[in-house]
Amino acid sequence: MVEVNSVSKLYGLKAVVDDVSVNIQKGKITSFIGPNGAGKSTLLSIISRLISADTGEVLIDGQKINETKSRDLAQKIAILKQSNQLSLRLSIRDLVAFGRFPYSQGKLTKEDHKHIEEAIRYMELEDLQNNYLDQLSGGQRQRAFIAMTLAQDTEYILLDEPLNNLDMKHSVQIMKVLRRLADELGKTVLIVIHDINFASVYSDYIVALKDGKIEAQGTVNEIITSLTLKQIYGMDMSIQEINNQKICVYFS
Amino acid sequence: MKKRYLVLLLILLSFVSLFIGVTSISPIELFWFNDQQAQIFWQSRVPRLVSILIAGITLSISGFIMQQLSRNKFVSPTTAGTMDSARFGILIALILFTSASPFEKMIVAFVFSLAGTFLFMNILDRIKMKDPIFIPLVGIMFGNIISSITTFFAYKHDLIQNMSAWLQGDFSMVTSGRYEMLYISVPLVVIAYIFADRFTIAGLGEDFAKNLGLNYKQAMNVGLAIVALSTTLVVLTVGMIPFLGLVVPNIVSLYRGDNLKNSLLDTALLGAVFVLFCDILGRIIIFPYEIPIGLTVGVIGSGIFIYLLMRRRAYA
Numbered sequence: 001m002v003e004v005n006s007v008s009k010l011y012g013l014k015a016v017v018d019d020v021s022v023n024i025q026k027g028k029i030t031s032f033i034g035p036n037g038a039g040k041s042t043l044l045s046i047i048s049r050l051i052s053a054d055t056g057e058v059l060i061d062g063q064k065i066n067e068t069k070s071r072d073l074a075q076k077i078a079i080l081k082q083s084n085q086l087s088l089r090l091s092i093r094d095l096v097a098f099g100r101f102p103y104s105q106g107k108l109t110k111e112d113h114k115h116i117e118e119a120i121r122y123m124e125l126e127d128l129q130n131n132y133l134d135q136l137s138g139g140q141r142q143r144a145f146i147a148m149t150l151a152q153d154t155e156y157i158l159l160d161e162p163l164n165n166l167d168m169k170h171s172v173q174i175m176k177v178l179r180r181l182a183d184e185l186g187k188t189v190l191i192v193i194h195d196i197n198f199a200s201v202y203s204d205y206i207v208a209l210k211d212g213k214i215e216a217q218g219t220v221n222e223i224i225t226s227l228t229l230k231q232i233y234g235m236d237m238s239i240q241e242i243n244n245q246k247i248c249v250y251f252s
Numbered sequence: 253m254k255k256r257y258l259v260l261l262l263i264l265l266s267f268v269s270l271f272i273g274v275t276s277i278s279p280i281e282l283f284w285f286n287d288q289q290a291q292i293f294w295q296s297r298v299p300r301l302v303s304i305l306i307a308g309i310t311l312s313i314s315g316f317i318m319q320q321l322s323r324n325k326f327v328s329p330t331t332a333g334t335m336d337s338a339r340f341g342i343l344i345a346l347i348l349f350t351s352a353s354p355f356e357k358m359i360v361a362f363v364f365s366l367a368g369t370f371l372f373m374n375i376l377d378r379i380k381m382k383d384p385i386f387i388p389l390v391g392i393m394f395g396n397i398i399s400s401i402t403t404f405f406a407y408k409h410d411l412i413q414n415m416s417a418w419l420q421g422d423f424s425m426v427t428s429g430r431y432e433m434l435y436i437s438v439p440l441v442v443i444a445y446i447f448a449d450r451f452t453i454a455g456l457g458e459d460f461a462k463n464l465g466l467n468y469k470q471a472m473n474v475g476l477a478i479v480a481l482s483t484t485l486v487v488l489t490v491g492m493i494p495f496l497g498l499v500v501p502n503i504v505s506l507y508r509g510d511n512l513k514n515s516l517l518d519t520a521l522l523g524a525v526f527v528l529f530c531d532i533l534g535r536i537i538i539f540p541y542e543i544p545i546g547l548t549v550g551v552i553g554s555g556i557f558i559y560l561l562m563r564r565r566a567y568a
Contacts, residue, residue: 050459074465081459088320088455088510098453101464106449106513132509152464 001026002047002156002188007056008212009042016042018212019056026155028204029182029189033196033223035233038209040192041082041160047190048079048158060156074102078149079158082192092136092144093129096120099151119150123177139170146177157181158190163198171195175202196237200224200246208232224248254507258521265528269304270297272532274540295428303431304423304531304545305524307490308500310437310482312523313444313516315497316504317475320455320512322376325505326388326561328497329483333395335494337368338480338487339418340402347409354433358488365487366480368398373476385561420546421491423531431489437482441520444478448513451475455510492546493527495553500526502560 002024009017017039024030032040045051047058049065058065060076078099096119100112108116120129123143133141142162149157159178163171179202181187193199199206199220206223208216215232216223223229224246229237237250271277275292277285285293315328322332329335341364345357352360372394376387406415417425444451450471453461461468486493500523501515508515527545530552534543 045459048463050462069465070462070467071465074463079459079463088323088452089505090452090509090511094509094511094514098449098456098464101449101453101466106446 001061002190003059004043004047005057005059007043007046007053007058009039009046009051010054015212017046017053020209020212020214021056022207022214022217024188024190025205026188027182027186029178029191029202030205030207031199031203032190032192032207032209033194033199033232034209034215037211039212040209043209044079044158044160044190044192045081048077049073050079050081071102074152074154076154077156077158078152078154080145080149080160080162082161082164089132089134091130091132092125092147093120095133095144096125096129096148096151099148099153102152115151115153119147122150123147138165139167139173142166142170142174143177146174150181154187156188156190160192161194162191163193163195171198178202196224196229196248196250200248220246255518255521258518258525262521262525262528265525265532266301266305269301269528269532272535273297296426299428299431300423300426300531301528303426303434303490304527306434306437307421307486307493308496308524308527309441309520311486311493311496312500312519312526313441314479314482316501316512316515316519317444317451318479318497319501319505320451320510321472321475322373322387323455323457324376324384324387325502326384326498327376327391328388328495328501329479330492330494330496330498331388331391331395332372333368333391333398334365334372334480334483335487335492336395336398336402338362338365338484339415339492340364340368340398341484342418342488343402343406343411343415346411346414347405354488358433358484361488362481362484365484366477368394369476369480373472418487418491420544421486421493421549422542422544422546423490424542424544426490434485434489437485440478440482443474445513445516447471447474447478448516452510452512490545494546494550495557496523496527496549499553499556499560503556 004020004022006019006021007017008015008019020043034040046053052066065073096116097108100108100115104112120126123146125143125147128140133144162174175198178189182189203220206220207214208223210232216228224239226237226239229248235250237248240247240249271279277289277293281289311329318327318332319325338361341361342357345352345360349356372391375390379390402415406412450466453464453466454468454471458468501519504515504519504522508518527549530548531545534545534548537543
């Protein structure tokens with residue numbers, strides 16, 4: 001379990017994350033939603049120790065992350081930030097192999113190769129594995145990065161806007177993979193996501209942030225209501241039930 | 253495949269390099285040298301070949317490491333002020349300890365080139381405009397500022413002539429007793445190989461490195477230290493060889509990619525072949541006189557550099 005205990009982060013005088021406490025359940029998909037500048041990405045970066053909190057603490061399986069060795073954490077938690085603009089020419093396979101760095105420190109073992117193969121197969125990248133990243137489409141590249149995260153073989157997978165710049169087909173593909181990761185492999189997935197309907201259809205839990213504070217948290221059914229969404233986004237949405245899925249209509 | 257040709261070419265050119273010169277030494281005489289021929293062979297030809305190989309290998313690898321760590325294809329010891337800083341260090345050593353031993357010169361020059369490189373990396377962090385072509389221009393300006401400071405102090409202390417020896421790389425000055433310091437670079441290449449993965453991961457960005465549990469700062473420091481030390485050693489023994497660390501890694505990157513561990517050997521081979529080729533060219537063009545290596549590499553290298561820049565534009 002990930003426990004976030006009254007975490008705050010200040011940029012200048014502005015609290016980007018303001019006294020946030022939240023518990024993340026194992027083996028589930030938890031989505032962080034909220035308007036721009038709500039502090040979702042910052043919170044994700046704090047949980048994954050990319051930036052340190054000014055106050056409060058984060059515990060992963062009962063261990064404080066600021067007291068855990070970075071290399072040990074890298075075997076427990078993986079984060080993929082948005083916009084991975086690369087200037088390096090790497091093949092997919094090379095990139096995925098770097099996911100094994102926390103274990104191998106550069107010297108790949110048989111075990112490492114097994115994980116690399118699996119991750120590539122899981123993301124259906126076998127045919128492309130020797131292509132350079134700069135030859136790929138946005139969707140393929142995103143899949144390659146997620147494959148690297150899979151090869152890292154961590155229990156917790158954090159993704160910051162994984163659907164950014166993807167078309168509908170690829171978005172659905174990525175979300176289905178995340179669902180399988182939670183359901184088949186028992187991974188705990190945390191995502192920051194803007195598309196409210198993807199959050200509604202694919203998550204188990206939703207945490208809504210606004211102005212650095214938690215506005216609401218709970219199961220999909222608890223959060224996806226007109227009233228709660230109005231509190232979060234300040235706009236009216238009608239919620240339609242289609243095929244047992246809650247779809248928010250907010251286009252007019 | 254390509255590696256095999258490079259190795260063949262390297263052996264061939266090395267052989268040619270040993271037997272070109274004013275004093276004719278032919279391969280057939282190898283075992284029946286007279287005293288004069290043996291002396292020239294062992295005190296001039298062999299040291300020259302060894303220093304060409306080491307300089308070509310280490311400068312090319314340094315360039316590759318720099319390009320990864322700065323995440324910019326156009327950053328190299330020439331375009332980041334590293335060489336100019338090393339030269340400034342040599343001048344300071346000459347002024348402070350008038351009869352500085354080569355080792356003292358090396359230490360001072362190393363400290364300066366390291367400081368200069370770190371300063372440039374800091375400037376790079378602060379630049380908002382991340383245009384890949386803008387960065388090397390800043391680096392060249394930075395190098396020129398340091399270079400003009402060097403000239404100013406050299407002028408004041410009457411060391412201009414002394415300093416110009418380090419301005420243009422020249423292998424004809426390399427004789428036994430004057431180049432052995434270059435051997436210090438050999439273990440650096442080994443360290444570069446051990447750290448290759450770390451450099452590439454660091455090149456993917458700080459967040460990326462942190463996620464994989466890599467000590468980003470350490471990788472950065474080790475990388476820049478390797479670059480600064482090997483550049484210093486080359487500048488001290490041979491002089492400045494411009495554009496080498498820029499052209500070779502970029503060509504290798506085109507056909508081998510940027511995974512340093514895969515590309516290291518190709519970079520080393522191509523670097524050695526390139527310098528060897530330029531040196532031989534410089535020795536035969538106006539035979540029996542010589543064109544210094546700094547000039548031949550500079551002309552050919554800057555030509556390729558312009559081509560790479562134009563190509564980049566076409567892509568962007």
